[in-house]
Amino acid sequence: MRASATRRGFTLIELLVVIAIIAVLIALLLPAVQAAREAARRSNCVNNLKQLALASMNYHDVNNVFPTQIGSPATTPTPAAGYGPGSPSDTRVSWLMQILPQMEQMPLYNAYNFSWASTTDSVWNSPRNTTVLFTKVSTFICPSYAGDATQIQKGDYVGLAAPLNGAISITNYKGNLGDNNTLYSSPAGFANNFGDPAAGTTQPTARGMFWRGTMAVGMAAAVDGTSNTLLAGDAMPLDRSFLIAPFTSWADSNQAVAVTSIPINWKYTPANISVTTPDSSYSFRSNHSGGVNFAFADGSVHFIKESISPVTFRALSTRAGGEIISSDSF
Template identity: 35%
Template structure:
């Protein structure tokens, strides 16, 4: 008597759909964890970058007994000044720093090759605009900006940790002398004073779509005597998706080029707390800019203090605490649990 042969049955359509659904659920559960792990790794690298920058500043100070020169339109940024103290002597030497026509050494053909050099330490891994500019000058941005203090027009004082070199051409201001500052002049204490913080770079091309974090927008109704509350309210009211970009759509290259020392390219101030919208009074130029620290890390920006330590500051940090952390001689009493 022959034994009947049983045929092996395959998956039914319903079973196949169930398996696919289970796989989809697993992916949905795992994907946020993977993305979170990747962001944690990027943030860790960002912290390490800031530690290296802080070390470079301290090495510079050990050599010259001064911090690098401060805000200086057309002149050198601290990014460039500290290169020899970050094992980047070859790149620093490639720049001809002895030429300047008031527009910046980066405008000279002799420096075009050096401008293409990239310092990986100056780039946050979470940055969106991480390539070279594709129009204008062929150069990189820096994602880390230097502490210029509260806000120049309101305080009439360059109260950060770097001495200002010149007045950016504002006819209402008196010329500044070259006045580098030593760490000993930071009366508020190096552990209570910001040195350098993240600032998201601007779009690489003038035709790029506008963004909340990277662009800078015109804000109406502010004056040099505007209060912190007025400035914050005006910045919060900006309709960034439709409102005018600062300077009629020009000057979008925030952070470009990294070698140039103007506030637009290399500095931040604290009249606005982290990740507020960058704003400028009406259509005025960069000496009236409110340029906050900013990043693509969810809810925080990383910043190095003058003692070389690095901390994450929440977007919700108290306004007065944030401003107090940016002054070198403000006398504010700030405890570690304030932020």
């Protein structure tokens, strides 16, 4: 009887070599896969900002101004000046809230009580508006952001009674307040952190496209050119462990803007920030490697590197600063 042929299996060394080869291939492919995923997230971020820019421009078509940052939607501006008044009431309604109808979010917009105001709460933190305030709007969240999509709201202004407690939905995108200095820190910029009008005047000092004031900017006010003026950009919240309350509610006017007096992706440490440090709440930052996506007032979206000159960055945020900015400088 003929003996069967002996079958030879893999030796341990051969198996280890194969495993090592597979491990090397995975190590080589993983960065490429991660880079492809981030490229997709960054592309989706661009789409979000494009939607916000187009919605703002559609709002402008109806109202002749971009949204105001306080009060009800703005009315027709003075043609020569390019500005328009908003409501005189301090309801702190953000520009993001006001463009909801242009984003096909009319049911959410209609659910918001714009008229409520009292000595104990305002519309932005009223329990009467919790349905809207607790609603997450996906367009306001950058795909590269992996943190919490809510914040525990805390009262922050004198005159308001007990704060609204709850998980307020946040935004990763903030409007361009301008190059205003945040007062609590040292970066160069225009004085007056929120851009409120100086005593005895009606013109806000903020030089961007949005500010905490009862007036609104029309395209005619962007004399530097809408293609050279920032509208909004990535503004990721800092690590929650650094702050008691991240200032990132999408519905509140004070929490939906940022400034360019703080460099892009400015690095912080727990030692130099606190809940009262506006740097931690009003800076443009992202999880995209090397910079931040920005929508411009003409509706275009560009990636601005964190290595941009601080002078150029601040110049891009002013609507009428008179700066000459070449396209290859950002």
